[in-house]
Amino acid sequence: MALLWGVVMREEFQRRVSDSAQSGRHSSTSVYFKSTKILRQRILEFLVPLTGQYGVQLMASLGEVWSRRKSKRRHKNKVLPVASESRLTIVDLVKSLNTLHTDAILQLIKEVVKKPHQIKGEQKSSLVDIPMLQFSYAYIQSISAQTLQENVAPLLSLLRESVQLNLAPPGHFLLLGILNDFVNRLPNLDNKKDTRDLQEVTQRILEAVGGIAGSSLEQTSWLSRSLEVKVQPQVCPEAEEPEDADMDCEHYDSLAQASTMVSSSAPSVYSVQALVLLAEILAPLLDMVYRSDEKEKAVPLISRLMYYVFPYLKNHSAYNMPSFEAGSQLLSSLTGYAYTKRAWKKEVFELFMDPLFFTMDMSCAPSWKSIIDHLLTHEKTMFKDLMSMQSGSLKLFVNADQKPMLLKRQAYAMFSGELDQYHLYLPLIQERLTEALRMNPSNAVSAQMFLMFRVLLLRISSQHLTSLWPIMVTELIRIFSRLEKSLQADKDVSKLAKVVRGAQEKNGPVNFSQAELDMYLSACKFLDTSLAFPPEKLPLFQMYRWAFVPEVDVSRYSGPDNALIEGERECSPHVVRVVDGIQQRYGSQNGLSDESSTDSLEFPLLTQHSLTSITQLLPFLRTLCCSFQGPPLHSQSNPPCPADYPAASSEAVMKKLECTIEAEFLDAIES
Template sequence: QLECIKLMTRIFAELLSIVKDVGKNLANYIADLMEKCKVQKILLYCISSSVNYFTSPQCYTYSDEILVFNDPESSRLYAEAYQIELLNLLLAVIKLEHEIMIQRNDERFNEGIKNVLSSNSPTRPAPENKRIYKYIPNQLVSQQPMFLSSMLSALASEKLKHIHKNWTDMITSCLTCLPLNNLTNIVISIIHQLCANLDRLTRRDRIIYNQCTDYIVAQLEAITVLSHYCLLDSSQQISLANVFNASNNMTSPATNSGQIINSIVNVFLSSSLLNVNQAKTSHQEVAKNAILSHLPRIIITIATLWETSISEFRHVKHQLLEFLSPISLHYGTNFLTAISVAWYERSNESGGSTASSASTNGSDSAEIEGDFFDVMAKSLPQACDNQRLLVKLISGIRIMSVDSFIQTMHQVIKSPPQIYQPPVGLNLEVSALELLFYYLKSVAQTQFSDCWSSLYALLKDCLSLQIPAQFVALSILNEFVQRCPNIPFSDKKDVRDLHDVTSRLVEAISNVAGSCLEQTTWLRRNLSVKEEFSSIESTKDGLLMPSNQHYSIQAQSILAAILAPLLDVAFSSQEKDKVTTIVTGVMYNIVPYLKTHTAKNIPTFHACSNLLASLSTYQYTRKAWRKDALDLLLDATFFQFDSRCLPYWKTILDSLMTCDTTTFRDLMNRLPLAQTGTLNIFTSKEQEYEQRALLLKRLAFVIFCSEVDQYHKYMPEIQEQLANSLRLPQVVPLIQSAVFLCFRVLLLRMSADHVTSLWPIIIAEMVQVFLSIEQELMTDTEEFSQHIRMLSGLDTAWVTNTNNGLYSYGHPHWRMVQLETAKLLELGCVLPATILPHFQMYRWAFVSSQNEHYLKLGSYDDSKSVAFIPHVTRISQLMDFRYTSHSPKPQTNKGSHIMLSCQAINTLQDLYSFFSTLSMRWPSHISYTADTEKDTKACLDEVERVLALDFLERMPQTK
């Protein structure tokens, strides 16, 4: 059999040269003879059965296996050699058929030309479940469906893996003989199968490199030859191959793919007829468009192979670059489009996109917060490791400069090429810009010098793109501005262009940030947050897409991350006045969010607070946000926000008060109340008291946001204001609790020398509160509990009425005074004596030392008792007596310095554990470690954390 096949191969090869010389008459005779002998039909069925022999599932019984073992004729001893010789014969027949058709000017050949000239060839790979294994009469071998089906079955079989190279050599050798109307379909189908083979190989956990590298190189060579044959002409292939080899100084053990294709084309060029030459251009164009539309699929396979360790082998990497370099040079737009598609698919594999990631806006606030912080983490373009490998692949080709890369990417965004079966949800603009962003991050700063004009044109066109693309565009601009060595530009036109695109991009994203706002009045520009809005909208195709409001939080987060540093570098010191205009526009869109204190608005409040904090660190922006920040501070609902916003507002208020001396003075001047007896017809006494308590709390927060001793020169005035607040005609618990909060802040933010004169006031007020607690504990009445129970059924006016008795010790505001006093005492107990030395002189009045033992409960009237019992001990004993059925065991939290971390109490019993523990242990309920400095720092950090939370107020519950 093998010898017969070899003989027939030799005969057909000789006939090929004879037909070329003799011409049409011999061609007609040979064609008739082959048809009568059914050469093509028999050959195709032999090929098909040979492939089926390896690919069909074999279910042998034990007896069958014995027969197969003892019958060498049915074994696979010669099956592979038989198939290889059949492939050689098939190649010879295809070449001979092609030459005969040319010599005879066969209608089937002309029909193929007309099909190419009139319509496009199929561009879909042949599906496996629709492969045809039936011979069709009067068709060329290469036009037979079973020809392609047999090839795909053989290439898909792992059992034939070691002879795949013979199959690929056969198909690459007969490329010029393939009919024009079938070329595209054959090439696309085979390339897809070769990519699937490589994908299957790279997915395996263990690769035997010495057995795999040759196979990978062979598959890559086949993909290279098939792709380049359709994409490049012979001059491009040879010139590029020479440039590539010269630039890389590398030699491949395999034959250069450009030379292979050139040889294939030139073998038949001399005998081609005029009509072939006329059809060549159209035929190449159809095949080229098909290959380019399927390029993303090929690039994904190449990129996957690039990231494996096997790509480190020299000849594998050389073959990868030999495939990529010509395509990136001559078809840069399609190449970068394919990379962008691969970028998107890899972002989905890693669990989410970046700029286009979404956050739902449901009714559940906890769900909103979870989505929000996920969006916050992805506000700037993010890339997983697999995506970063795509950037390394582009950098490894080294054909495009940064400027040409930006120009090519501009073409991708402006006129995207056709993509075969794009992934669901693909936003090519966003993926391309994200790829550009990370590519710019990977290149050296020196390469930014000559690319501004191209980048400006790209960014200017991004203004008309979708919202996610604008987000990435602003990130790209910031990356360029921060790293370009030529900034500030010397050319005034470049400076104008930079300012123009910066202001327009910021304005566009600022408008997106304010997309959840609506105008409440017709005449005045007064914006407020929409109560309800939809996060999705329908398109013309019926698809649900994110609306502008959907991107509001993301826009705020992006501005918070990059706006301030971008403006600082883009505008020189002589042009900072332009920054004020830009920031004013941004503030117009974010202040309404900061005025809205609801659970649903937590995400936007957090993002806008972050944005304002970043802007406030630059003094030249102060004019744009100073008034708004001060108004927000003085708002009655200012402290109704999430604790995660505290660091931002500490930065904002520190910048607000530090940059000039007038702002803090203005806040101080708001505190004094009218001391005259005149009646104010606009406000009541209760409103004035509430306003004073509000201002005291904000004064305390401003001082808390400052550095140590930053406001020490104002201490006399601050002390005077606190003293005046305590000397009101009647005791106002709301003001008194605010004063105690100020005491705690001052003890932390002022050094000991500056609070010396404050201690007598602190001690006197603490003693008064503790005496009132003792009096309440010794009073056996239900009056206080009745007041508390009645509160739920009363309106606000009755609660704040001074004649209703609720300014007594059972009032909720008085409970806050008791809690603040206890926290102030705890502060004095837990802080070291080096920080609060003056308290050590007064501590005996409140807590006892561990060596002192006082009389038990009921001995106060004994004339032989100790002269004085500390307040904490007395209160603890009274609580033991009052709450006998609820006596708690003193407990300490290991590693914690503070016991009172709550923000409110309902009854005195909530303080039982605190007084009980403090009466038993001094100086604190924790044991200091050997590392005193470290422990002191940990103690201060915990005290500040608890104190910061004490400023916050409960947000109103939304229905």
């Protein structure tokens, strides 16, 4: 009947299209469809008498037909199924049965879900409850808001009784989908009893889905309430299915019918899906279900749900990344509502101070940027407390790591905010930076200082940065001077020592520790960022630029007074001195060559995360040497390619700087 109904509907649609186009040449696809009205009437005459005495059986049969109707493609990124055209035909057929009103349909669905019939297939038999709930989800979406308003009680009854059943996890996902659709279309219920019932049903469904989300967790010990993530592969719902796979709900149905309950021992394929669904629905749903004067009622429920989420966020292992990403999105959504902060404030701060906090995929970074921003926004003194925090008071880090790790978190706190959000705290920030510099900072601290300087350029307007420029430039000069001295010291060694060292350094220099390389890279990235900024956005830096990069090629200057006074040392920019030092020290031993790229270069130039040799900075430094002076002479053979300055698009540069610095905070995940 459903198949025949679908053919009739298509035929009527074709005729309407033909009539609207005023085409007299339309011919029916079959001799039997000269009068679709009669055929439609015959189908209804066959089905309507069955709705009375055999309503439950009719609805169960509908569920069986529903389970056999497939689409040719599974919809990407969907935890809840999207009904195919053939399934929507079934919905349309049921709505055409005038003896079945909405309340009666909901009652029949409830009866079938409570005592589901078995679907007998060629290879396996399964229950009709999940297909029935899939039909319910599509049916509820298809009816008008007015019809929904008139059937609040039957719908809440269906949800309340269904959530108590031993449904497979996808059944609870569908109940949450139905509830969410209902609340979004009817956000304000006039009846207080209906409101109370809605809150009760919401709580039960969310707790059921929360339990599924926690199905990949286990207790840390026998009597402990603490949970940790099971070491097992996790199924990510965002995997793209083949275009030609028979997949839409076939995959969904097979998972739904594989088990009628969540096993505590077998690996769960549903926990990631539950987290993804909660991330999408939870926060806006609770905001509508609980009115402004009732928000506090939702906090205990949120706390119970987050009990299943925080263990995933504490685990930074590669196998846990699907859950970590979904949990991060859920937390980001929740933290946007100030009333929820009691449920997450303490735990989020602990996660922020965790040594592994920055170990995550790039896809998780936007969520955590939002979470930290919400933490600092909802707690008015949190930013000041964080900036005033002394590294010695931290018990979470190893002593040697305390200062740089705290500096990195302070920089990230500023990065998570908007432009000038924290400019009133600049005196405090300047005080902390001065303190750190006064105490002879380690290489790791200096590296994090330059990262903080870059964040300051992005998040504080130039007019507020005037007092900080002397500090930033002085530190940059100090580090470049240190590098120059390290390279210069090698000039005085004997030829024999150079030969020995050259043999050692074929696989990379051994003189610089990794901490030193990180520091020099961070300093160069700060210079790169300062040069990348549109000049009008950093007017003060233009006064200091000459100290670092050559702006005039003195070898081409032919005017008077070109000779140095006797005994006077020529002043050359720091970048030039470092390039000379690297070339004199390493020459061509480590694969250095004078070949230049013909590719168009744009600021920022440095994107690498780490160095294995100081010589890896040479292409960057050479580019700086020729980017701020006139075009090269024709006589120059194979000159280095200059970078475009200033950039054609200021907006594109600022966006690239934002992405580059965000990636800078993240650490690689160990597999």
